[in-house]
Amino acid sequence: MGNKFQQLLGAHTSIAGGIWRAVKKADKLGFTAMQIFTKNSNRWQAKPLTEKDIWEFKEKLKESKIKFVVAHDSYLINLCAKDETILKKSREAFIDELQRCELLGIPYLNFHPGSHGGMGERKGIKLIAESINFAHEKTKGFNVSSMLELTAGQGTTLGYTFEQIAEIIELVDEKERMSVCIDTAHIFAAGYDIRTPESYEKVMSNFDSTIGLERLKCFHINDSKKELGSRVDRHEHIGKGFIGTGGFANIMNDKRLLRVPKILETPKGKEQKEDLVNLRVLKSLIR
Numbered sequence: 001m002g003n004k005f006q007q008l009l010g011a012h013t014s015i016a017g018g019i020w021r022a023v024k025k026a027d028k029l030g031f032t033a034m035q036i037f038t039k040n041s042n043r044w045q046a047k048p049l050t051e052k053d054i055w056e057f058k059e060k061l062k063e064s065k066i067k068f069v070v071a072h073d074s075y076l077i078n079l080c081a082k083d084e085t086i087l088k089k090s091r092e093a094f095i096d097e098l099q100r101c102e103l104l105g106i107p108y109l110n111f112h113p114g115s116h117g118g119m120g121e122r123k124g125i126k127l128i129a130e131s132i133n134f135a136h137e138k139t140k141g142f143n144v145s146s147m148l149e150l151t152a153g154q155g156t157t158l159g160y161t162f163e164q165i166a167e168i169i170e171l172v173d174e175k176e177r178m179s180v181c182i183d184t185a186h187i188f189a190a191g192y193d194i195r196t197p198e199s200y201e202k203v204m205s206n207f208d209s210t211i212g213l214e215r216l217k218c219f220h221i222n223d224s225k226k227e228l229g230s231r232v233d234r235h236e237h238i239g240k241g242f243i244g245t246g247g248f249a250n251i252m253n254d255k256r257l258l259r260v261p262k263i264l265e266t267p268k269g270k271e272q273k274e275d276l277v278n279l280r281v282l283k284s285l286i287r
Contacts, residue, residue: 008032027060033066070107073094077094148168179215182218236266253285
């Protein structure tokens with residue numbers, strides 16, 4: 001039973017009405033981990049955080065039972081954009097996201113590597129690393145870690161294989177600032193089968209030998225609406241998709257991952273009641 005309470009579990013939580021409100025909401029829902037946007041995820045520009053925003057957020061966090069916070073960057077950011085204007089905007093926005101995390105004391109900024117838009121995977125990977133190096137150069141001494149998320153490989157999206165993620169990290173100068181997030185729906189759609197204990201073990205050993213489990217700092221726990229290797233990114237409620245409860249039981253009972261926070265990004269309404277249902281399912285899988 002012990003392991004039920006050690007694991008850090010939660011979901012992506014809305015910042016509507018003020019960033020500190022997300023902490024209040026997540027705490028009320030009983031989360032011990034949460035993910036937020038630090039600004040509107042569909043806009044380039046954002047109002048700077050005020051002293052009050054920062055203070056409120058940190059205070060609410062101290063008063064809560066939440067032990068882990070990760071921020072997700074804006075969906076507009078593409079660190080290997082073919083268009084130079086978009087690339088410049090993406091790099092500036094990424095630096096802004098790192099700065100916002102640093103001010104709020106959020107230790108991880110999760111982001112999708114980028115889409116090469118036809119320039120090819122080699123070039124795209126190089127450009128992503130260059131963008132990260134550029135951002136790190138401008139944020140020297142920051143505590144926030146740049147967290148690469150594995151993708152489904154839809155369109156020209158990069159980061160859908162462990163090798164690609166490892167290559168990006170290899171090209172980053174400040175490797176100690178890099179961490180990784182596994183999205184279960186994404187890796188499944190990218191062709192990594194985690195449904196049986198045997199295939200799951202293969203995937204995790206592959207991850208460990210290619211990237212290293214010590215870099216894995218977060219899970220996005222999502223079932224997949226699409227089948228294995230479909231390369232289509234569609235999240236489904238736990239046990240209702242093609243991964244099924246078996247795959248999640250493998251993760252929830254993996255001793256190596258007890259300390260890795262697990263965060264839902266499944267469909268939800270304003271009250272986030274669906275998150276509570278999904279978390280109950282996950283907890284019920286712990287043996």
